[in-house]
Amino acid sequence: MIGTLPTELVEAIVDNIDSPLDVISLGLACKQFAEILAPKLDYFFISAPFTHYDIWNHLAEHPEDARHVRILHVVQKERLPRAFSQVSAKVHESSVDLVGEKFCKALGWMSDLRSVKWGNHESTPQFVGDGVWDVVKKSCPRLTELFVNELQTPVQMDLQLDIWRSCLHSEMLDLGNMTKFSMATDLGSTYLDTSALKDFLLRCPDLVTLELSFHHPRSTLVSLDEIFQQCHWPQLKVLSLGGVTCSDGSFATFISRHPTIHTIHETVHRTAFPWNVLEAGWLPGLREFMGPLEVLTSIAEAGSPLEVLLSAHVAPLKYEDPLGPALQRLSPTLRRIQLGATHSFCKGQSFEPVIRLVQEWAPDVRIELLRGDRLSFWVPTKGFVME
Template sequence: MPPSGSRSGTGSASVSGRGSRASSSSARNVKAKDAAALPAISALGDKVDDGAKIKARSTVSSTAKASANGLPATPSRTARARKSTAHGLSSLRSTTSIPPPSAQSHGISLSPSSHSRTDPLSALSTLLKLIRSLPNRIGGCAYKFTPAEHALAIHLVGVLDPYVFRGYRASTLASTASVEGVDSIASPLLLQQPTEILDAVLSHLDSRKDVLNFGLACKRLWEVVSPRHLEYRVVKAKPSNVAVWAHLVRNKDLARNVRRLEILDERMVLASSSTTGVHSGAAVHIPRTLLLSRDTDHDSTDDELALHVKYQKYLAAALSRMTALKHFKWGTGKASSGGVRLSDIWQLLSRHRGGVMGGLTELAVEDNFLFHPLLADEESTDDATDGDGSDDGSGEEYVASAGVPKKGNIRRVKSQPANLFKMQTIVFRSTAQAYGAAKLPELGRINMILHRCVNLKNLEITYVSPRSPSSAGATAGPAPAFPLTAQRPRPLTDDLFLYTRLPHLTHLTLSNLRCTSAEAASSFLGAHKALEVLHFEVTLHGALILPIGSLPVLREVKASKELINAILECPLSVDNSRPLEIVKGFKLSGSALSPSSSAVQGHSTRTIPDSRFLSNLRSQGSTVRRIEMIGWHDMDDVKRIVGCVSGVTWLDVGRKLGGAMGGPVANLTEWTEVLSTLPELVAVHGVRFFYEVSTAATGCDDLNYSTPHATCSTSSTTITPTSHATNAIQHNNLSMMERSRMRKNDEIAGVLAWKCKKLRRVDHWESNEDSGAPGKVIVLLREGKEVRWEVRRVRV
């Protein structure tokens, strides 16, 4: 047997071993309890703040560490409270069988795989339930997702995304696709793009109508369209509207959205602006946002003599920022634009490489500056560029400081002329003002522009002889027998005809010009095979003979009798005729050929007899549908022209040469017999058939001129003259003479409708030759066997 000391040592060792085993087992029990308490603590995240969680975890870790070292665990008061809570939650979990928080939250499964991608209604219900639980959470956990909940929310949003912007149209398209056998429909990716992408897409729409239709698709697109694009596509303002130009200078992105710019004349009378935006019924067009937020910082208080310098600076700076400009119009043909001359900004338009004119498709200028002779520095501009097309100062700008300009002059640099490949329409007109008119007008500056427009389709050059101050003030009296001052010479077109070739030109208008070489004009017209519309009012010194095959697709011509005859006599290279439909601008000399009648128009020094012209017109008159003459001498001229074009639908005989404009024609029967030979006739102008009656009889008293299709009240029919009660009341207030004229007009309307089955439009009794204001016409309306006439106002 072992000694007692050994027993005692062994007993103490066994006791200590049992104690160590007990302590280790207690440590394991504590770890297990703490491990069981951790999920309970995390489950209380919606009731306990984050700071309490951290303290509880630190207490558990310290207790476990002490137990592992063989020390008795002395949990703190907070730990003991947590421990009791954990024991209570453990017992509660064991009785209710709640899954761990990583699997469920408020009855919602947090696993994305448990939510089908093909069930958007269930995904929407789950997402709403998850969001509604956020406000009920305590402390800092309110309105916060856990990582698992956030991942589930992203998954649910992805399920709902293809169904957000579809609605009823999606179901309709889906049914259509199922019928046609299409498997799927692409999601509306355009609506999901950022605003910057949508803004870039809208920059490719130039028309304001297209932009409006794009914005009306949905509210999302409308927020992008208005007002950045819709209100900035068209800007019409005067040079004195400094606030408009300064606004465009400060906002480069808005200036890039301008597609059409019109510089209005300062003397133009504008209607009062509406409170909702642009001026209603007026020519000015200013963005609504600029009108509502009126900026008075740029209202000028400077000397009036220096105002045009300020206007010039801001206008030029705004122009330099309109890099996407497509249409530019300068002036209205009335007067100089508020002291700002076209020459001040012409360099910016025509010389700036990659600038304003480089992207233009339409240019319209009404100014006398274009017809000035070229200066020496302008003629040598093309020679200043290098051989490779580079210039000396390519890095310089026309305006040094665009935001707040400090200098009054625009720095002109020698730069390469812009290539105008996109230019399709050019309109150059002079004004009737004597101010700024050249004594010896030329087309040199216009030729320099045309040489770079190789794709030009429409060209108009109109020169208006300026009025002298004496003749401008003597408009009330009769016209003098001789001009008060010598007539200024008209520009020569010799260089234009010799050196300009535009292969894509379809519309050409040359008015009030002269040419010394008929061969140059002949070669010019023969080289442009694509011409469809030709308005040629050029004085030629010699007979015009066109080369064979000239103008094969000509549809409309407005010229003298000599030029039209040259076109009709010119044979084509193939055996077919020209599709000529409209012939206008000529007059018939009558039976007696007098020198005065041959030189009224002044197109050529050599005249041809009417018989030759009418014979050529008859040979190709099967396609002519519209005739507009300048004048005629006797009734035989009208009969001959009617006999040449039997299929005409529009006949304008002009005025009777050598006779005063009187009342209605006396030979109504003769006119109706002549017009009855035209079975397709719809409109007749130049002849007055109806008698003048007061506005009280027709009811045309207070019509708005801005509505060209407005209709006046009608008169009576031929059978029952007073069929309408209103007309009967009006007729009771008329004099005997007015009633007699009304009955006579009813008879005339009946005769015209009887002889000309398709006639609808004839002249009114008022003359509108010398005014550009809206005119009046008489329209014949057929209602069964009855015919009534109306007075309508139209724009001439």
């Protein structure tokens, strides 16, 4: 029966299925659907470096395949359609202009694109003019997730490219309607005016995830006062910040109007925010925190039901440490603490005194240790063991 339906009708049904797992389930339900859906699944998620001429050329010349792309990662790690499995390592030694032309043409056919991630690597140039964003704005109306990492690699920094231009000064900020936005960028020696970024974020009223990380050679912090004072996202759940700061008033305004936040990551060793302004009842949904331990006292006093504490960089603790009362107050909901190894512990100092105190303050938590990308957990009498 399905085979008798117009192709346009079947495509319209499939185009409204967002999850790859749901597409697979639909394919398993009917052999005819499986045959129709096979190419869609093959091109649903594409991941390739910018220099992979073959994939961009194929998508540029085959719009019927390009329009199936929902998730696009321009990074070194490859995830390509099966037809490319034998040549995935082949990189065409073409000029940046030629590759950029093919990439933009392919992008122009991706009318159902939902998510873009632009990574960084020596072989990945910074955005090729504003051509990429012009195409996205005109041809990708359903794009709602944008992840940009333009931190310069050591090779790029050694080259000291004068032509480097941050996406913060590009037409990327002319986009809008994002639900997830993540950006990590080097500021160089420039001062960042956040007005364009603020205007972009104001055009994203349904934002769920916001991740901003700015790196400055002199550790200068970027002020988010204007953004915190003017932006309001009723559905905001995840907030991750690094290299930024704000005033007491703007922080209080922002936190008090975003009770939906359940995850906060502050990617620094010492906080740059005035957490002491928190009041009881603020952050009522906060479940996960990563950042300086000094913040925990304020979070505990606000009564947040914290469950997960990540990358806690602990120094040797004493019984009278103010962290103790904070962990005791959070212990009814706290389920997991992930310790980050500081320099002193990496040199061989024992974790046992720290573990004993943490277990006394929060006896029911699972204690983990993160060393690089290796995760282990604490077992009494055995110490930290790998899972």
